[in-house]
Amino acid sequence: MTRLLPFxxxxxxxxxxxxxxxxxxxAASAIVIVASMTLEVPYLAVSLIVVFYATQANVVVTRLIALLFLAGVTLAVGCTVLVLKLTFDVPLLRIVFASAIFFCCLYAMRIFQFGIVFFVAALVTIYVQTFVDVTEDAESIVRATLWVWAAVGYPIAVTLIINSLLLPAEPRDQMRRLMVAKLAVVQACLEAWLDGSTARAPLTAHDVESTTTALQKLLRFSGMRGKLDALAQSRDLATVTAVSNLYVAASNLRPSVAPSAPLAARGRALRDACAVLARAIENDEPFAVVAPGAPQSDPNAASTQAAEPPWALVAMNRALLDLAACMTAQTVDMHAPPRQPVLAKDAWTNPVYGQFALKTLLAVLVCYLFYNSADWQGVHTVMLTCLVVAQPGLGASSRRSVLRFWGAVGGSLLALFVVVFVLPQIDSIAALLVAVLPVLFAGAWIAAGSERISYAGVQLMFTFSLAFLEQFAPTFDLTEIRDRMVGIFLGIAVATFVQITLWPEGEAALLRRRLSASLASIAKLLAPGDAQRETSAVAHARIAAWAALSDCEGLLLRVALEPTWREGEEERVTLLANSVLAAARELLLAADALRSASDAAGAALPARLDERMRDFASRAASAIAEYARGLAEPAPSASAPRLPGVIEDRAGESERGAELLAEAERVRRAVSSLPDWVGDAAASPLALQAGAHHD
Known part of the structure; x- marks a missing residue:
């Protein structure tokens, strides 16, 4: 309970x-309820779940999900009607054909980027089999199948209209608001530095990661919107890169005593330039003001003043100068956000995909045999549950199972309360909406949260709707609520047992491999290279590294939920992975700080110190790369690196040299914080299963 309440x-x-x-x-649900009840369109619960799935954070994702849903249900209905036409009189052949379609859909769900199309197709294919068990009238079965298409199709149209006209969330507007908010944080950091205040908590590596990845996602969605030309998209990319660089530099701005008058003037100039940039973003105008923090002809030149500006100020100035130059150059030659491949690279060689489809099919068939043998048609949700909780990885499946169970419990209890206490008072469609919409709003609020809880909201709404809204007249049959809960519980039990015992798809080894790849990319950023390396290329590599760490965080949350036969192993792997992830975040921030500090020093850096710094960076990169290679082994052999410092005595160094040495020491501490990860249960059956085939 102590952990549940904060969660x-x-x-x-x-x-x-x-x-x-x-x-x-x-809003879309209310329209769908009124339309379905008035026109007697069946499967209202299915219509509502389509609304919930299609209503996403912005218009682009909403349209994409809606169209994929429509494509999936069209594919499923077409295949199902064809199977019924050919095999209706031969039950065994019908089951074989439906199973083959189901298997192909599950396989395609894993190998294609738009797997939701095939998930919907598999769901409808297996759901229609329950129609045949209820009646032998072929015409009524075909009509029921076609009504499924109608029950999905018209809510999609309603959802698209609502999301386009009512409170539309454009990804580009969301991106601009987020950039303005982050620029306000940058200005607050500059204010704290100018005042010499330590009251403001410094920005953490996690803050930088979440900001960078959120901006990149919104930038990608904005590009998918297709309303801007290539030049405008390039400007957006340049602006996002500049804001990300400013935010990273602000996270490295160290509070100290109040700066001297010349340094304070530079800080205020940068703060004002950030305010100008924020206004330009708000007004959707090009940024045309050059930050006066350094001479425009040579922004990297050493200051002639007694006190040199901190390298973080120099990095901020460079980010603003680069953005202004990009706006002036009117160029589209920039690094575009990476695009995910439509088809997995190992689509036809990785046996995990076929194993996943086969064991999910087996669980569904076992449940189908059970509820037909028991002649208990009310628990047909047992089949659907096996498909719904089947996710790539045991951790994801466990989380989906828990969310489905508790969402169903909440929806069933609410339905029971409404049926007993509210339903006798309902005498019109308006009263029905008053009784139903608060429950649907609770489900929508939960569904709009993070992936750790969102499915519980969808399940709460769906279970409530199945029990309360499936009939066009008041129903007081409480056995349906009981039967659906029994079906969900049994489906979770069967699916979990099959997932664990047949080709268990653990992701612990995959997590190690992803962490290894992230550390390897950080090592490349840290390694000394061409001094004239493009700023945009460095920024692109940094953004890709932050995105990789964000993916590792999501994977870690799933691994923490994986069931395991070895007591204590789950906690050990989770603890080690969390330590590596925290060290990698700090290391990426420190590596970027060291590079920026070195660039700020430029030619003013003494040759002796420059040589030491390059040697240190090379040794640090080698140590990180060696650790990454050990981490990627089937039996991990990653020993904590022991990296000596650059120099013991900083006396006599210039202010810029001392600053550079401080950043080098920060890198050394981050490298040394990587934990020993040697010979753990990555050799366990779950981890080896995933590690042998996944990447």
Whole structure:
């Protein structure tokens, strides 16, 4: 309970955009309820779940999910009608054909980027089999199947209209608001530095990671919107890169005593330039003001003043200068955000995909045999549960199972309360909406949260709707609520047993490999290279590294939920992975700080110190790369690096040299914080299964 309450507090707390998503979902749901009840369109619960799935954070994702849903249900209905036409009189052949389609859909769900199309197709294919067990009338079965398409199709149209006209969330507007908010944080950091205040908490590596990845996602969605030309998209990319660089530099701005008058003037100039940039972003105008923090002809030149500016100020100035130069050059020659491949590289060689499809099919068939043998049609949700909780990786499956169970419990209890106490008072469609919409809003609010809780909101709404809204007249049959809960519980039990015992797909080894790749990319950033290396190339590599660490964080959350037969091993792997991830975040920030400090020193750096710094950077990069190679081994052999400092005595060094040595010491501490990871249960069956085939 001590962990549950803080978790719920964090996950249910409001954040910018959450109310917008919930209101759009409720508006579309209200229209769908009225239309389905008035026109007697069946499968209202299915229509509502389509609304919830399609209503996303912005218009681009909403349209993409909606169209994929429509494509998936069209594919499923077409295949199902064809199977029924050919095999209706031969039950065994019908099951074989449906199983083959189901298997192909599950395989395609794993290998294609848009796997939701095939997930919907598999869901409808297996759901329609329950129609055949209820009636032998072929015409009514075909009509019921076609009504599934209608129940999915028209809510998609309603959702698209609502999301385009009512409180539309454009990804580019979201991106601009986020950049303005982050620039305000940068200005606050500069204010704290100018005042010499230590009251403000410094920005953490996690803050930098979340900001960088969020901006990149919104930039990609903005490009998918297709409303801007190549030049405008290039300007957006340059602006996002500049804001990310400013935020990184602000995280490295150390509080100290109040700066001298010349340094304070530079700090105020940069603060004002950030304010100008924020106004330009708000007004959607090009940034045309050059920051006066350094001479425009040579922004890297050493200061002639007694006190040199901190390298973080120099890095901020360079970011603003580069942005102004890009706006002036009117160029589109920049690094575009990476695009994910449509088809997995190992689509036809990785046996994990086929094993996943086969064991999920086996679980579904076992449940199908059970509820037909028991002649208990009310628990047909047992089959759907096996598919819904089947996720890549045991951790993801465990999380989906828990969310489905508790979401179903919440939805069933709410349905029970409404049926017993509220339903007798309902005598109109308006009263029905008053009774239903608060429950749907609660589900929408939860569904708009993070992936750690969002599916529980969808399941709460769906279970409530199945029990309360499936009939066009009041129903007081409480056995349906009981049967669906039993079906969900049994489905989770069967699916979990099959997932664990047949080709368990653990992700612990995959997590190590991802962490290894992230550390290797950080080592390349740290390694000394061409001094004239493009700033945009460095920024692109840094952004890619932050994105990789963000992916590792999501993977770590799933690994922590993996069931294991070895007591204590889950905690050990999670603890080690969390330590590596924290060290990698700090290392990436420190490596970028060292590079920026070295660039700020430029030619003013003494040859002796420059040689020492290059040697240190080379040894640090080699140590990180060696650790990464050990981490990627099937039986990990990554020993904590022991990296000596650059120099013991800093006396006599210039201010810039001392600053550079301090950043080198920060890198050394980050490298030394990498933990020993030698011979753990990556050799366990779950980890070896994933490590042998995954990447």
């Amino acid at each position: 719920l507090h964090d996950e249910l707390a409001p954040f910018p955009g959450r109310m917008n998503v919930a209101l759009r979902a409720i």
